Amino acid sequence: MHRKTILQAKEDLLQKKYSALELTEAIYQRIEKIEPKVQAFVHLTKDIALNQAQEADRKLAAGHDAPLLGIPIALKDLICMQDALTTCSSKMLDQFIAPYDATVVNRLKKAGAVIVGKTNMDEFAMGSSTENSWHHPTMNPWDLSRVPGGSSGGSAAAVASHECLAALGSDTGGSIRQPANFCGVTGLKPTYGRVSRFGLVAFASSLDQIGPMTKTVADSALLMNVIAGKDPKDSTSADLKLPNFMNSLEKNLSGLKMGIPKEYFTSGIDSEVEASVQEAIKTLESLGMEKVEISLPHLQYSVATYYIIACAEASANLSRYDGVRYGYRSKKSDSLLEMYINTRQEGFGEEVKRRIILGTFVLSSGYYDAYYLKGQKVRTLIKQDFENAFEQCDVIIAPNSPITAFKLGERVNDPIKMYLSDIYTISANLAGIPGISIPCGTSKKNGMPIGLQLMSKHFDEESLIAVGHQFQLNTDYHLKQPPL
Amino acid sequence: MSDKIDIQKIAELARLRLTETESDKLYCYLEQVVDYMSQLNQLDTSNVQPTSHILPINNVFRDDETSKSKNIDYLTAAPSKNKGHYEVPKII
Numbered sequence: 001m002h003r004k005t006i007l008q009a010k011e012d013l014l015q016k017k018y019s020a021l022e023l024t025e026a027i028y029q030r031i032e033k034i035e036p037k038v039q040a041f042v043h044l045t046k047d048i049a050l051n052q053a054q055e056a057d058r059k060l061a062a063g064h065d066a067p068l069l070g071i072p073i074a075l076k077d078l079i080c081m082q083d084a085l086t087t088c089s090s091k092m093l094d095q096f097i098a099p100y101d102a103t104v105v106n107r108l109k110k111a112g113a114v115i116v117g118k119t120n121m122d123e124f125a126m127g128s129s130t131e132n133s134w135h136h137p138t139m140n141p142w143d144l145s146r147v148p149g150g151s152s153g154g155s156a157a158a159v160a161s162h163e164c165l166a167a168l169g170s171d172t173g174g175s176i177r178q179p180a181n182f183c184g185v186t187g188l189k190p191t192y193g194r195v196s197r198f199g200l201v202a203f204a205s206s207l208d209q210i211g212p213m214t215k216t217v218a219d220s221a222l223l224m225n226v227i228a229g230k231d232p233k234d235s236t237s238a239d240l241k242l243p244n245f246m247n248s249l250e251k252n253l254s255g256l257k258m259g260i261p262k263e264y265f266t267s268g269i270d271s272e273v274e275a276s277v278q279e280a281i282k283t284l285e286s287l288g289m290e291k292v293e294i295s296l297p298h299l300q301y302s303v304a305t306y307y308i309i310a311c312a313e314a315s316a317n318l319s320r321y322d323g324v325r326y327g328y329r330s331k332k333s334d335s336l337l338e339m340y341i342n343t344r345q346e347g348f349g350e351e352v353k354r355r356i357i358l359g360t361f362v363l364s365s366g367y368y369d370a371y372y373l374k375g376q377k378v379r380t381l382i383k384q385d386f387e388n389a390f391e392q393c394d395v396i397i398a399p400n401s402p403i404t405a406f407k408l409g410e411r412v413n414d415p416i417k418m419y420l421s422d423i424y425t426i427s428a429n430l431a432g433i434p435g436i437s438i439p440c441g442t443s444k445k446n447g448m449p450i451g452l453q454l455m456s457k458h459f460d461e462e463s464l465i466a467v468g469h470q471f472q473l474n475t476d477y478h479l480k481q482p483p484l
Numbered sequence: 485m486s487d488k489i490d491i492q493k494i495a496e497l498a499r500l501r502l503t504e505t506e507s508d509k510l511y512c513y514l515e516q517v518v519d520y521m522s523q524l525n526q527l528d529t530s531n532v533q534p535t536s537h538i539l540p541i542n543n544v545f546r547d548d549e550t551s552k553s554k555n556i557d558y559l560t561a562a563p564s565k566n567k568g569h570y571e572v573p574k575i576i
Contacts, residue, residue, distance in 0.1 A: 192538050378527060
């Protein structure tokens with residue numbers, strides 16, 4: 001039962017092959033079996049989930065339907081759900097119980113979803129391996145000595161090992177796509193503004209976006225139908241008419257133009273990754289897509305630009321953790337200032353402090369123009385690169401990560417090397433465009449999944465879903481299972 | 485430029501306190517990252533407008549109508565509270 005996709009389980013529930021309660025219980029049995037090895041979750045919400053499943057069964061019996069009625073879903077632990085812990089994998093929020101639902105959670109609940117638990121992540125979403133979690137690391141289900149990617153590593157590992165049917169993650173510089181890639185699942189980062197950020201704990205507000213992590217592109221389309229759309233509580237959410245994303249699954253790819261950015265195939269890319277992506281391009285050509293070479297000349301500057309902007313925004317966003325209104329408070333303080341400093345000193349982990357320091361530096365007097373303003377200007381150039389590219393093509397096809405999942409501990413002591421593993425995903429966040437990672441191969445060297453990245457224009461998730469779904473109809477990479 | 489970075493001053497601005505070891509480590513990190521970021525200076529951006537937000541941002545207006553707010557007791561999340569107020573160490 002736990003191996004089903006959302007669409008398959010929906011069908012089974014409607015045909016009464018099993019109940020929502022049975023499905024939820026099967027998921028918890030799977031979690032009990034898998035968690036000792038993978039550690040994808042930081043806490044389970046079993047009482048809430050069992051109630052939701054029983055409620056779903058009552059509705060099913062009464063002949064009601066809803067897009068996710070009775071479907072077990074996991075949430076990355078920076079998405080608030082009322083009465084549940086939301087720790088962001090940080091000591092700072094270790095005991096924090098959210099007083100309200102994030103808009104996406106509200107929408108999942110209205111759609112009948114069963115929320116099974118909260119998944120592990122890098123502390124405050126800062127990292128690319130989930131090793132920066134205050135709780136514990138998460139292991140890659142394909143090889144327990146390797147990382148699941150990050151920062152949504154728990155969500156990716158939970159979906160890959162069938163501990164939920166789908167999950168939500170968040171993506172600031174690749175944090176949905178890179179772990180989806182490393183764990184062999186589908187991960188979609190929507191256009192900035194497509195999904196409400198209300199109730200998402202902020203990392204870098206001009207880059208953060210919530211998105212689905214699923215077993216198939218079709219499931220992502222279904223989840224997008226539920227979570228996307230204008231929210232009065234998030235003034236940056238876009239007020240646009242929403243398409244039915246499921247309709248894109250039927251689209252014919254004939255004549256659609258795919259842009260191949262030459263800069264993504266130069267230095268630093270693993271030869272197996274490159275070969276798999278080239279093979280995927282051939283598959284898409286055979287489905288009627290036309291290939292055009294494009295150029296995104298500022299790719300090499302994206303990592304530096306990203307770390308300036310993301311850390312600057314993070315240093316401002318994380319100033320709210322002062323031990324007064326919520327979260328951790330240091331016990332050994334005599335004055336208010338001491339309390340702020342001790343709380344932050346004891347509550348934040350190493351990588352978070354590094355980024356706060358870096359962000360404070362680039363915003364500080366005397367350095368602002370040279371770094372922060374410069375970064376914002378280069379961001380404009382990166383955005384223009386994409387505008388030019390999309391005059392020539394509908395979808396950009398590229399590798400998602402230059403490498404496959406690396407070993408735990410391999411990069412954790414070399415922050416810049418870790419940052420560079422995000423080079424292919426970061427620019428989509430800087431430009432605000434949507435991107436999706438889908439499995440397109442397996443490494444012969446280490447057995448790890450390889451990911452294909454598709455990017456499209458602002459608010460054109462439909463093209464990503466169309467191309468991604470047709471690719472999955474014609475390949476079986478997404479059906480491969482980790483040896484658990 | 486990086487030899488002038490005053491790491492303790494930045495920590496103070498960020499309300500962090502660094503031990504000597506942390507301070508040394510962070511200094512090395514900052515030096516490396518700043519050096520890496522200096523590659524942006526290869527680009528002439530004198531005629532480029534900065535982007536702070538990717539979509540056009542407009543004021544969001546709504547009708548001035550009252551609506552029911554959720555009855556949430558935000559104080560339950562406070563690490564220390566007293567008689568309906570947040571409690572903090574002595575200020576003066």
